[in-house]
Amino acid sequence: MKRREAIKWTTFWAGAGLVSPAVITALQSCSRGEKKPDWNPLSLSDEEVKRLEILGDIIIPKTDTPSASQVRVAEFIDLIVADVLSKSQGESISHVLTGLGKVKVTGGVKPLEDMETAEQEDTVRKIDMESYADEKKDLWDEAFLKDYRYLKSLILMAYYTSEDGVVKNLEYVVIPGDYQPCIDISDNGKIMVGNHM
Amino acid sequence: MQKSVERSFDAIVIGSGMTGGWAAKELTEKGLKTLVLERGREVKHLQDYPTMNMAPWEFKYRKLDSHQVKEEYPIQSRKYNFSEASKHFFVKDNEHPYHFPEDKPYWWFRGYQTGGRSLIWGRGAYRWSDYEFDVHRTDGHGVDWPIRYKDIKPWYDYVERFIGVSGSKEGLEQFPDGEFLEPVKLNCVEVEIKKRIETQYPDRTLIPNRIAHLTKVKPGQFKGRSQCQNRNMCHRGCPFGAYFSSNSSTLPAAQETGNLTMVHHAIVESILYDEQKDRASGVRVIDAETQEVTEYYARVIFLCASTIPSTAILLRSISNRFPNGLGNTSGVLGHYLMDHHKAVGGSGMFEGMLDKTYYGYRPTGVAIPRFVNLKVKESSFSRGYGIWGGASRQGLHFDQEGIGEELKSKMTKQGPWYFSLQAYGACLPYYDNRIELDYDKKDPWGLPMVKISAEFKENEFVMRRHMEEQVREILEVAGLSNIQTFASEPIHGDSVHEMGTARMGRDPETSFLNGYNQSHEVPNLFVTDGTAMTSSGHMSPSLTYMALTARACDYALRQMKEGVI
Numbered sequence: 001m002k003r004r005e006a007i008k009w010t011t012f013w014a015g016a017g018l019v020s021p022a023v024i025t026a027l028q029s030c031s032r033g034e035k036k037p038d039w040n041p042l043s044l045s046d047e048e049v050k051r052l053e054i055l056g057d058i059i060i061p062k063t064d065t066p067s068a069s070q071v072r073v074a075e076f077i078d079l080i081v082a083d084v085l086s087k088s089q090g091e092s093i094s095h096v097l098t099g100l101g102k103v104k105v106t107g108g109v110k111p112l113e114d115m116e117t118a119e120q121e122d123t124v125r126k127i128d129m130e131s132y133a134d135e136k137k138d139l140w141d142e143a144f145l146k147d148y149r150y151l152k153s154l155i156l157m158a159y160y161t162s163e164d165g166v167v168k169n170l171e172y173v174v175i176p177g178d179y180q181p182c183i184d185i186s187d188n189g190k191i192m193v194g195n196h197m
Numbered sequence: 198m199q200k201s202v203e204r205s206f207d208a209i210v211i212g213s214g215m216t217g218g219w220a221a222k223e224l225t226e227k228g229l230k231t232l233v234l235e236r237g238r239e240v241k242h243l244q245d246y247p248t249m250n251m252a253p254w255e256f257k258y259r260k261l262d263s264h265q266v267k268e269e270y271p272i273q274s275r276k277y278n279f280s281e282a283s284k285h286f287f288v289k290d291n292e293h294p295y296h297f298p299e300d301k302p303y304w305w306f307r308g309y310q311t312g313g314r315s316l317i318w319g320r321g322a323y324r325w326s327d328y329e330f331d332v333h334r335t336d337g338h339g340v341d342w343p344i345r346y347k348d349i350k351p352w353y354d355y356v357e358r359f360i361g362v363s364g365s366k367e368g369l370e371q372f373p374d375g376e377f378l379e380p381v382k383l384n385c386v387e388v389e390i391k392k393r394i395e396t397q398y399p400d401r402t403l404i405p406n407r408i409a410h411l412t413k414v415k416p417g418q419f420k421g422r423s424q425c426q427n428r429n430m431c432h433r434g435c436p437f438g439a440y441f442s443s444n445s446s447t448l449p450a451a452q453e454t455g456n457l458t459m460v461h462h463a464i465v466e467s468i469l470y471d472e473q474k475d476r477a478s479g480v481r482v483i484d485a486e487t488q489e490v491t492e493y494y495a496r497v498i499f500l501c502a503s504t505i506p507s508t509a510i511l512l513r514s515i516s517n518r519f520p521n522g523l524g525n526t527s528g529v530l531g532h533y534l535m536d537h538h539k540a541v542g543g544s545g546m547f548e549g550m551l552d553k554t555y556y557g558y559r560p561t562g563v564a565i566p567r568f569v570n571l572k573v574k575e576s577s578f579s580r581g582y583g584i585w586g587g588a589s590r591q592g593l594h595f596d597q598e599g600i601g602e603e604l605k606s607k608m609t610k611q612g613p614w615y616f617s618l619q620a621y622g623a624c625l626p627y628y629d630n631r632i633e634l635d636y637d638k639k640d641p642w643g644l645p646m647v648k649i650s651a652e653f654k655e656n657e658f659v660m661r662r663h664m665e666e667q668v669r670e671i672l673e674v675a676g677l678s679n680i681q682t683f684a685s686e687p688i689h690g691d692s693v694h695e696m697g698t699a700r701m702g703r704d705p706e707t708s709f710l711n712g713y714n715q716s717h718e719v720p721n722l723f724v725t726d727g728t729a730m731t732s733s734g735h736m737s738p739s740l741t742y743m744a745l746t747a748r749a750c751d752y753a754l755r756q757m758k759e760g761v762i
Contacts, residue, residue, distance in 0.1 A: 059600045076259070083263045125600055132598035153595040156608065160593050161259045163252065169609050170593075174250075176557035179427040181382035185554045189610045191592050195252045196429040196558050 039075050042082035043090065048097040049074050051112050055100065056155050058124045065169050068155060071162035077154055092147040093154070099144050128152070166193060206232040206458065208753075209480055209495040211465050211510065214313025215739050216726045216746040217501035218443025218451070219356070223750035224499070225456035232493055233451075234463040236485060236506075237309030240286075240316065242444040246434025248282045256281040276306050276693075278317055278432040286310060286317050286432070294640060295505075295647040303649040304690035305505060311461065312444035313503065314693070317432045320440050320561070321585075321737035322362040322409040324353050324373040328571060328581070329734045336579040339533065339626040340702040342731045343712030346373065352744035359450075360441040360743070361414075361422070364407035371581075372566040379412040380405040385553045386588035386614045387563050390675040394565070397674045401568045406561040406585060409441035409740075420449050427557035440560070462486050464642055467514040468498060468523055468722065476762070477523070477722045483642050497721045497753050497762060501746065504534070504727040508632045508698040509647050511724075524716040527706050530699050531633060533626035534649070535733035537692040538657045541664040541684040544617035545677025547588060554590055554611055562587025565618070565671065567735065569663065578659040582622035582735045584668065590614055616677055620664040621692065623735040625656050630689070632698050651689040661687070694738055696727030714749035721762040723749045 037049050044052065056068030068074075081090045102109040103123050112120055130137055131145040131152075140148075159165040166172050171192040207229035210220040217233060224231045239245070253259050260280040262270075273279050273287040288307045297303040308314045326346055333341040350373075357376045365380040383391060383405055391403040410425045422438035422445055431440050438445035451457040462485040469492065471478040479494035500507045508531050514523035522530045565584040569575055591612025599607060630651035638646040665684040672680045689695075702708020705717035714729050716722040725746035727738060734741075756762045 060605060061601055063602050063605055065605070080258060080261060083265070084258055084261045121601070128598060128600050149596060156593075156595040158259075160595075160608065161253045163254045166253070169605070174252075174428070176427045179382060179555065179557035179559045181555050181559075182385035182388070182553055183556055185552055185611065189554075191609055191611050192556070193592070194428055194430075194558055195250065197253050197593075 037074070039072075041075075041078045044074075044078045044081060044093075044097070047101065048094065049078065051097045051100045052077060052155075054112055054120060055097075055124060055151075056159075058121050059128075059152060059155055060159050066164045068159050071159055071164045073155055073158040073162070076158040076162070077151075080154075089150070092150050095144065095147045096151045099140075104139070161197070166197075204479075204491065204493045206230045206493065206495040208232070208497045208499065209234065209493055210499045210501055211480065211507070212236075212313060212500070212502035212726065213311050213443055213448060213459070214308075214501065214503060214726075215315045215318070215443065216742050217499070218312065218315065218447030219743050219746040220499040220501055220723075220725065220750055221443075221451040221457060222447040223747050224497075224754070225451040225454040227750070227754050228454075228456065229497075229754075230456050231451070231458070232495065233448075233457060233459045234465055234480065234482060234493075235309075235311055235313075235459065235461050236464045236502075237288075237311070237313075237461065239459075239461045240310040240312060240434075240444060242438065242442075242449065243434075243436060246436070247285070248433045249430065249436050251282065251433075272304050273306060275304060275691075278319075282430075283317060283432040286434075292641065294638075295649060296635065296638070297649045297651075301650055301652050302688055303651055304688050305649065305695070306690065306693045307503075311448065311459075312442050315442040316434055316444060318442075318693075318739060319737060320408040320410060320431065322357070322360070322364075322375075322407050322441075322740040323736040324350075324375055325734050325736065325738075325741050326371050326373050328371045328567070329732060332580065332732055335574075338579060339732055340700065340704065340707050343701055343703045343708075348712070349741070349744050349748065352748040353740065356740065356743045356747055360409050360446060361411045362407055362740070363405070363410050363412040365405050367402065367404055367566075369402070369566055371571055375407070377407070378410075378415075381408065381410070381412060381559055381561055383563060384555045384559075384588055385550055386547050386616060389550070390547070390588065390616060391563075393675055394671060398568070400571075401565060401671075403563050403565050406564045408561045410560060411439050420446060420453075422446065425560065427559055429558035429560045431560055464644075465502070465510050466490070466642075466644065468500070468510060469494075470514065470516045470519065470523055470719065472516065472518055475518075475719070477719050483644075485642065488642065497757060498723070499746075499750070499753075500722065500724040500728070501726045504695045504698055505632055505647060505649065507724055507726055507728045509634060509644075511699060512632075512634050513644065519718075524699075524709060524718040524722060526718060527709060529707060529709050532628050532631045533697045533700060534630040534632055534651050534689075534695060535624040535626055535697040535730070536651070536689050537621045537694045537733060537735060538624055538653050538661065538687040539619060539621050539692050540687050541622075541661050541668065541682075542586070542617065542619035543665070543668040543672050543680060543682030544615055545672045545675070545680035547614040547616050547675070547677055550614055559587075569667075575663070578656050578663065579625065580623035580656070580660070580732075580735070582620050582660060582664050584618050584620045584664075584671070586616065586618035588614055588616040616672070616675060618668050618671065620668055621735050622657060622660045622664060624653060624733045626697055626700070626732065627654060649690075653687050653689065657687070694727070694733070696730040696733060696738060699724050699728040700731045701729050702731060713752040714745055715752070720756070721753075723753055725749045 052074040060068040100112040171190045208231045213235040364377040366374045425439035512522040567581040634645040636645045699709035701710040
């Protein structure tokens with residue numbers, strides 16, 4: 001998370017002539033996997049964590065609310081792979097993250113992390129569309145698409161049960177008081193949740 | 198060793214849950230020095246509800262069950278209200294073993310602590326009618342209840358006034374009205390579906406569920422409890438004391454009298470029987486932590502440990518006079534175990550009303566009271582069932598198409614309305630559904646292990662087909678789309694309404710207790726938990742247990758005054 005932020009800001013500063021090109025190169029190279037996460041993964045490899053963070057931030061990017069990586073979605077998924085999920089559920093996750101290490105591109109395969117941002121987004125968008133399509137195009141095999149949807153649901157769950165995921169996105173009301181059975185929905189129509197969720 | 202004077206009481210109550218709390222309150226308020234024995238740890242109201250205000254992200258696993266938790270709680274973790282937020286109110290299965298035949302799984306859900314399962318119950322509070330108390334006359338199964346609705350009605354009134362039950366007056370013979378607080382309200386879609394159901398069927402209605410929640414507080418009535426705030430976090434213990442539990446209500450009331458002594462970690466090994474006096478004389482207790490054995494004595498004993506432990510205690514209480522368990526000359530003790538069968542239901546989508554919603558997290562839903570086997574009898578099965586459910590807007594939906602900003606915006610919007618129903622049915626009393634002691638296997642306190650063998654049979658399975666058909670029909674009448682129904686394999690114990698193994702009846706040869714929950718053979722022994730139930734009904738039995746307990750206390754006090762016991 002910090003690394004990605006650093007690159008973004010560094011690029012900004014570089015544009016303003018505040019950082020030397022050498023620093024930019026160093027940061028870019030660390031985005032290519034030499035640097036480990038700032039927490040200790042319990043079950044996923046550093047490479048899997050890196051891909052999970054990229055995937056998470058494409059599914060839930062930073063908007064006016066935080067991104068997946070800002071609420072540490074990968075760290076939570078790593079934790080539940082270690083302590084909560086079944087072996088086969090863990091394998092489904094690895095299946096997706098391994099698959100994202102060899103995305104078919106013209107003339108061969110390429111890992112997600114080696115793509116430019118736009119290409120990464122394009123790749124994930126295609127996977128997502130195909131995983132929900134009635135007719136498959138055979139770009140990805142059935143099992144991969146099923147596992148992708150599973151991992152995506154975990155990313156969304158991890159995000160929307162985190163503090164910022166709830167407080168900054170939803171109508172978070174801890175003590176409603178009186179139940180009002182029939183009211184007009186508000187303009188934003190947001191889901192209301194409390195601590196029961 | 199305590200001095201014997203400290204070990205003698207007017208009354209001993211075994212268990213501090215739903216019924217033990219009531220026995221404690223009634224007996225202490227009438228001046229009896231009362232000892233309450235609880236086998237679990239102490240849980241004080243408010244002080245010992247560590248998760249009651251916690252947010253989801255404050256739980257390490259966001260309330261998912263870890264591998265370790267599933268290993269420690271293989272049975273308990275199956276329950277809908279078990280999670281990281283409530284697991285401290287459930288027993289660790291691996292510390293409290295019991296067993297069952299491989300082909301007849303039995304799920305025994307338990308909470309060993311002050312208040313027992315009253316902390317984690319579903320809170321449905323229903324009066325049973327003479328369609329239940331008089332059911333034997335109509336179908337001949339089991340034995341006849343020794344009471345009718347008129348006998349228990351004043352005690353339903355009495356209990357409801359103290360615990361607070363919300364509900365709507367409906368005038369239904371099979372679902373008697375009570376002394377209700379304001380009903381929980383139906384939401385817009387439920388109001389519409391109610392209209393559709395009632396237009397279609399003259400004999401069916403959809404009403405607010407009746408639950409033991411304070412929808413309004415009547416001043417001074419509830420010992421510091423306050424109004425439900427619609428957080429829907431009841432199973433963690435309520436900071437407002439808004440739902441009824443022994444911890445928030447009956448036990449503090451008993452404490453206030455100055456007549457209550459409570460001992461925790463007290464496993465009752467057996468009830469002592471004095472052959473000369475032909476009375477129960479006390480109990481032998483094992484300290485769960487130190488294994489130390491202590492005896493306590495009293496004039497009257499209320500067994501309120503919940504069905505399976507109460508049955509086991511009676512089976513362990515052996516003497517020359519009662520070699521098969523205390524008061525068990527009839528041999529019925531341990532037999533006729535019942536539970537409601539569930540896992541039948543359905544759901545569908547309600548189209549429209551997308552401009553309407555609700556505010557708050559209502560801690561319950563709606564009920565469709567029983568409509569089968571009332572005046573007109575079904576030919577294919579005996580007894581009845583009820584249906585519960587509710588409508589809500591779809592909340593967070595983690596399996597939907599899209600990525601990026603567009604998905605984030607979609608994710609937070611309230612989805613369409615869904616309406617779902619689940620049915621709960623009665624179970625007949627079968628002799629071979631039973632609780633036994635296995636002397637070849639011991640629990641960690643050296644007591645013979647409990648063995649439970651129970652299954653549902655043809656009457657329940659025929660009823661289940663009817664339940665599923667009717668659920669589907671009602672969902673169709675409600676005008677829903679994408680209707681799906683299910684009837685999966687029912688497991689005994691899953692409804693947590695286990696009952697019936699020392700039943701009430703008129704004949705000492707075919708029943709264990711008389712019409713006042715009093716042992717036919719040992720007059721100073723009362724059993725007032727689910728053990729006493731003659732038939733299962735199809736509705737949550739807790740209110741009936743509480744009413745029977747208060748009534749039995751009143752009777753015991755009168756008999757003590759008259760010198761009979």
